[in-house]
C-alpha cells in the first residue's frame with residue numbers, strides 16, 4: 348500500500364513544548380502503533396523509521412543495511428548535507444570490508460586499557476577548567492567554561508591538533524552539523540575544516556610528533572595503507588565526533604541532575620553510582636537524536652515489515668532507548684537503574700570507537716563537578732525552556748547558565 352503524507356509524518360519529529368529533554372511524544376506513539384513506519388524527509392522523500400529496541404539493535408548488526416553515504420537513497424537531513432556528501436566520506440559512512448580496514452588501524456588507540464592511561468591527564472584538565480571557572484566567578488555559562496573545552500582539549504591532545512585553534516574548528520563544525528545552515532554555509536565550513544586538517548597533516552608528515560595523526564601518517568600512510576586524503580578525513584571525523592558528542596552529553600547530564608535534586612544528592616552521597624549514572628544519562632539523552640541513517644541493499648524484514656532494497660532507513664536510538672519493553676518507566680531519570688544495553692553509542696560494526704574515552708570524560712567530569720561545586724544551581728532559566736540545540740545533528744545545549 349502506498350503511504351501518503353498523512354501517514355508519513357515529517358521527520359525529524361519535534362519535541363513537545365515544555366518537555367525538551369524527553370523524546371517527542373509522536374516517537375513513542377509510533378513505537379507502540381507502527382514500530383517500523385514511513386516518515387517524510389525535508390526533500391519529500393520517505394524513509395522507514397525503526398523505533399523498538401530489539402528491531403534497532405538487530406538492524407544495526409545486519410549487513411543488508413548499508414551506511415555508505417554514496418548510496419543514491421541515503422537519507423540526509425538537509426540540502427546542505429547532500430551538497431557536501433563527498434566530504435562526508437570517512438569510515439563512519441563506509442561498509443565492510445573498506446570500513447573495517449580503516450577502523451582496525453585505530454582500535455589500539457581506543458582500547459579501554461590505553462584510554463584508562465589517560466585518566467590522570469583528563470582529571471588534571473577537569474580540575475584546571477573548574478578552577479578557572481570558579482576563579483572567574485559565579486555565575487558562568489557551563490557550556491563555554493567547561494562542557495565544551497573539556498572534550499576539545501582531550502581530543503586535541505590525543506590527535507595533536509593545536510587547541511589554540513578551537514574557536515575556528517568549533518565554529519565550523521557547529522555550522523556543518525546544523526540543519527538550518529544553507530548549503531553554501533555547510534560547504535564553506537567543511538572546506539575550511541578539510542583545508543585546516545590537510546595543512547596540519549602535511550606539517551606532521553614533515554615533523555612527526557607523539558600523537559595519533561602523526562602515527563597515521565608515519566605508520567599507515569607511509570606503508571601505503573592510507574592515502575593522504577584518508578588520513579585527513581579520519582582526523583576530521585575524530586576531531587568532530589570527539590568533542591561535539593561528549594560536550595553535549597556533559598552539559599545535558601548536569602542540567603538533568605540539577606532538575607532532579609534527589610538524584611543529584613544520591614550521587615553526591617554515593618559516588619560509586621557515577622559510572623552507572625553515566626550509562627543512564629547516555630540512555631536518557633541519546634544525543635544522536637535523529638537516528639542513524641542506513642539504506643537497505645537487499646529486501647529485509649524488520650520487526651515484521653518488509654523494507655524493499657534501495658529504501659532509506661532511520662534507526663531511532665532515542666526511541667529504542669526509551670522502549671518500555673526494556674526499560675521500566677523509561678522517561679524517568681533513575682541513576683540506580685541498570686541501563687546496560689542502551690544504544691546511545693550505536694551497535695554493530697559502527698559502534699562508537701570513542702566510547703571508552705567518552706565514558707572516562709563523563710565519569711571524571713560528573714564526579715568532580717559534584718564534589719567541587721556543592722552549591723551548583725541553575726540561573727536565568729525558566730525550568731521548562733533550556734537553550735536546546737533542536738536543529739543540530741547532535742542534540743544538546745547551546746548554553747547552560749549556572750551559579751554556585
Ligand code: HEM
Nearest residue numbers: 438439588589592593596639691692693697699700701705
Ligand atoms: C557521549 C559521547 C558519544 C556518543 C553519544 C557517540 C555516539 C556515536 C554513535 C551513535 C556512533 C554510531 C554511528 C553509526 O552507526 O552510524 C558513533 C560512532 C563513532 N564515534 Fe562516537 N560518540 C561519542 C563519543 C565519541 C568520541 C569521544 C569519539 C572519538 C574520540 C568518537 C568517535 C566515533 C567514531 C570514529 C565513530 C565511527 C565508528 C565506525 O564507524 O566504526 N565518538 N558514535
